[in-house]
Amino acid sequence: MPRPKCCRRVCGKPNCRIFRPAGARVSTLEEVVLSMDEFEAIRLADLEGLYHEAAAERMNVSRPTFGRIVEAARSKVARVLVEGLTLRIEGVEIEPPEGRTFRCVQCRHAWREPYGTGRPVECPVCRSGSLDCTESP
Numbered sequence: 001m002p003r004p005k006c007c008r009r010v011c012g013k014p015n016c017r018i019f020r021p022a023g024a025r026v027s028t029l030e031e032v033v034l035s036m037d038e039f040e041a042i043r044l045a046d047l048e049g050l051y052h053e054a055a056a057e058r059m060n061v062s063r064p065t066f067g068r069i070v071e072a073a074r075s076k077v078a079r080v081l082v083e084g085l086t087l088r089i090e091g092v093e094i095e096p097p098e099g100r101t102f103r104c105v106q107c108r109h110a111w112r113e114p115y116g117t118g119r120p121v122e123c124p125v126c127r128s129g130s131l132d133c134t135e136s137p
Helices: 036-047 052-059 063-083
Strands: 031-035 086-090 099-104 110-114 131-133
Touching (some): 031 063, 036 063, 036 086, 052 063, 063 086
Parallel strands (some): 031 086
Antiparallel strands (some): 099 131
């Protein structure tokens, strides 16, 4: 019996949930379903260009698990493009991020701040005011 699926962290949400070839009616095409964790894996690896190790950490999964997720997602997207099918993105297994990650430009220290606390004024380590938000809220 397989282990239960752990909750994965998904930060990006799709702007559109259904993609289909131009001029085709949705009802006449076979539909391929891309889960939210597969969508997030493609977003992190292919859009943001993260290495698997960093992307797996952002999703709260192991690196091998991330590799399997992104491989399945790429396979589905390739099938949709080659065969001209409808792609639907769906899923509910989402763990919202617990906050935003900030990085100090001076000392490169990174830390998380919970949502609702506002933007920090200075780095807690070197007190520099040069900060970057590394994840969009």
